[in-house]
Amino acid sequence: MDNSISYGDDYKYIPTTSVGSGVGLEILPDVFCYTIQIVNVCLVGKPGTDDFVLVDAGMPRSADKIIEIVEERFGENKKPRAIILTHGHFDHVGAIKELVEKWNVPVYAHPLELPFLTGAQDYPDPDTSVEGGMVSKMSGMFPVKAIDLGDHVHFLPEDGSVPFMPGFKWFHTPGHSPGHVSLFRKEDGLLIAGDAFVTVKQEYLYKVFTQEQEISGPPRYLTTNWEDAEYSVKLLDSLKPDIAVTGHGLPMRDEILKSNLHLLVSEFKRIAKPSHGKFVDNE
Template structure:
């Protein structure tokens, strides 16, 4: 493994949490969602087989917690077959270097995320002026420098398959980031959304703390292309998912998911797109 990995110079812990931090839920027999502070990681795989994949890598300095969660579900010294990143924002890659070193596993992400994961390009500045609450105002403190995973990160296969996740396909869902992906399984219509849409108003501190369930668009302060973000939500809606786990907020399923996603598509400008902000229009 390439050991010349590093986080950006602005890498740091973020003092934000929620009442669901440390809570895990088995959404399906082979889909487990766990909250670290304000973001979710997902484990895909049946605990009986010990073959599984980790989706996203949590907040900065959360490696020990993630390893503990993995070993609680899959057994001591268990390791995922791969780490799949929905995108490279700080709260989805926060422990990835420690995890790669500990498990010696490959990381996969969309080709368009490679500059942010190989030390080449930093993300755009967070928008603290965007319509929203205290989390949006705090966003300038969030790390945006690229991390460098070197040869440990590989592009997702061009045929849409997801390594070590049979039955799943990746779906390009840009807007929140250029190479953002969601993961969909046709046979049971399970959807791993990432941040293409979320189920909590991520810009507002009270909603984040309490994890009030409410479908919303991607977190506004880091979303730079609202036209693409809307198209991505429409794309996911056409898949007609029956269960969805998101990067932020609680899982949704059944009729509530169907109705909520339809509402988001029909009212994207009112629900998701901010009235003002430097990346609006």
């Protein structure tokens, strides 16, 4: 047990799920996406090799499931070269402590996200008043206290490369969190967007449960800077991705992705930005 790693004191299992929970999709021969309750994790690397990474670390209490899917895809007792975090919200780091303790692998994140990952700073409380549905109202139960990964967490390289992910570049896509990043591989147009935009209306309990596909901005209840969030969507649209794997919802591809992403950019204030909420009203 590594006592240098700890969750915040509000860490707990969150009883939300979707019809997609437990479903894995091979997006490309070297990209596998798996849904844990309401959030996606990605395994990037070819099966049968030791050369792969885990992108994001799922919901609280999901470590056993993540280890299971890693071993199903890569072999018994296999472990990733690293864990790359798009950001540090609870549903993207929910199993990180147990995974780092078991695998003893480095974790990489943007420098602006490190305060939330080293015990220095808590995230703001979720905005339960934000325009949206039942998940927004429930968001007050979501953990926001800083976790502490100690010296296991490292800055992503300044040159934009992603450790152990050849061909990928990371892009700073803030708004949902200060150090949010998205990962892009120009060769085949694959975008791992995190929560910069998602493909399900994350605020609405029915849509989260059914995984009804609909492009949306970042989940509203935890997004603290809407001007940055709009900038980030424009940046990702400019990359012209062919496939997008988002933190929540089903992957989008080809013309459906392009047309929806263009729509989100052109009508960001209508589609994504709430008309009211504490983070909106403060801008």
